[in-house]
Amino acid sequence: MEARHLRYALALAEHEHFGRAAGALGIAQPPLSKQIADLEREVGARLFDRTRQGVFPTAAGEAFLARARRALDEIAAAVVDAGRAARGETGRLRLGFIASALLDPLPGVLRRFGRDRPDVRLELHELSTSRSTAGLVAGELDVAITLGSPRGAGAEHLVSVPIGHDHLVAVMSTVHPYAGRPSVSVAQLRRQRLIIAAGEDEPAVGASLQALLGKSSPALAGAAVARDVHTIIGLAASGVGVGLGPARMLAAPRPETWFCEVTPRTPLPDLILSFAAKDHSPVLSAFLDTIRQNCPDVGAALDHRLRLTETE
Amino acid sequence: MEARHLRYALALAEHEHFGRAAGALGIAQPPLSKQIADLEREVGARLFDRTRQGVFPTAAGEAFLARARRALDEIAAAVVDAGRAARGETGRLRLGFIASALLDPLPGVLRRFGRDRPDVRLELHELSTSRSTAGLVAGELDVAITLGSPRGAGAEHLVSVPIGHDHLVAVMSTVHPYAGRPSVSVAQLRRQRLIIAAGEDEPAVGASLQALLGKSSPALAGAAVARDVHTIIGLAASGVGVGLGPARMLAAPRPETWFCEVTPRTPLPDLILSFAAKDHSPVLSAFLDTIRQNCPDVGAALDHRLRLTETE
DNA sequence: ATATGACGATACTTCTGAGATATAGCTGGG
């Protein structure tokens, strides 16, 4: 049973005449007669009544033709769907990102991407740098935005591109003595109980903190350690101490909290976009394209990568 | 694009390996490679990633395979559906019948047929003899039960078989003087205003009435003429006169009406089952089979017809 | 670094079967 049999049967039902149906199919009449006969033998039932007035489907033929139409529609749709998927118009993009990215690059990128690719399902996961890296390596994410380049097992199979900057800020309860100030100094911070991200979860922030306060500062040693930025803010708001984290971790203002700069201004590692080097999916390419249009300081690595994908 | 391509792609996706998929398909590996390559060329997109760990569908491949599965399912279902339709297990039977048939042969026939062929859609039309005949000739009915053999244009293309008897009865309001009597005589009827079926609608009943009352009886000439038996009963119940019709027109007892025999007992023409001589549909054959099992006095014509259908 | 093995792609051959041409068989209308 081949698709040809379905096409021939449908043409015959449409033209109600072997000769004309064959003409419409671009073949001669005898082959059509034979194919229909073969089809009827394979189905095990007569599908057409040959009368003097024309060729008409039997009840079995009607039942067969209804299914045949749907089968051919599915085949046509298969080609269309595959083409759309190949062009990255449909599909799925699993994005891991650090909370601070929600403030600057992501809103514009996601808005533009959602407009350009309305049928791509976006799965957004707010994750720490280390978790995003692990997700990429394990194939559970397609692309990630992290603070600093991914490190650790499997990171060598990732491609990373800087797409923005960040720096350290402090966060505290609105009843804290420093609340209302535009900035706090290192000396002031040393006298506070600090709240910082767990070292293995946010290695980039941890390194910057060491640079700011000193390698084995007592303030760092005595700091409260939180799993993620939400916890830092929550602990700070409840008066546990002064939280330290990336400036853009504040996607939206929250009640009961006060944010201020840290002097000296302490740059954090760049915002980094990463993805699996061997991932050539068109959805990813489209996303990278959107990134490039939205982030002026994307580097040559992304261009190079895009060129690789296109020439394939 | 042929069904073969779909089957091969699905096998490859299942086995994730060209050699094993080819083995499962009963072909060698190179033809499978070529068919997949041809498919990818026709679709215009790479459908499989060939990696060292195995062969896996791309996003386009996943989209294609989902449709391909449904297409092949439709093809398989087409064969199944056609077979069921050819065996008369599914389909439609449009039955025209005179109301009186609802009392005797139809209940048992329909019950048995509905049990044997639960997926055949029964379309029941209570029609006069002449309307059923016209429906059969016009192809709007598949089978009909009438009073007397169909006559008129196109009736020669019908096959007719007697399946039961009927006779004339009278119907009147319960307040009519004759109500309560087991029978009325011809002499009594002549003194009543009669209600009868329109001659062209029920020719068999009309002929029997003429035989009973005389060719041009004043009682007949002055009778009220109704389109169908329901109207006869309704008019009789409302006191217009005494209705005359087939005994088995009384499918169910009704309030405000009294039925009684007519003496002398006046047989009506046989109940006749008719269908188009060239109709060889399996649903009709199944229905005729049911009729034969339920009606002991079906004649040789039906047997002969059934034999014709089977030997085809 | 080299050898080895597994796997898919390519080159070439073989043969099935789809399609073309010619014609027979059937049937209703003149």
Next chain:
DNA sequence: CCCAGCTATATCTCAGAAGTATCGTCATAT
């Protein structure tokens, strides 16, 4: 009764599906 129109059958041809042999590539083992 013949003719016209339509489908089925017979035979041939050729495209293309499948088979065989071999190559190229890459990962792993020695």
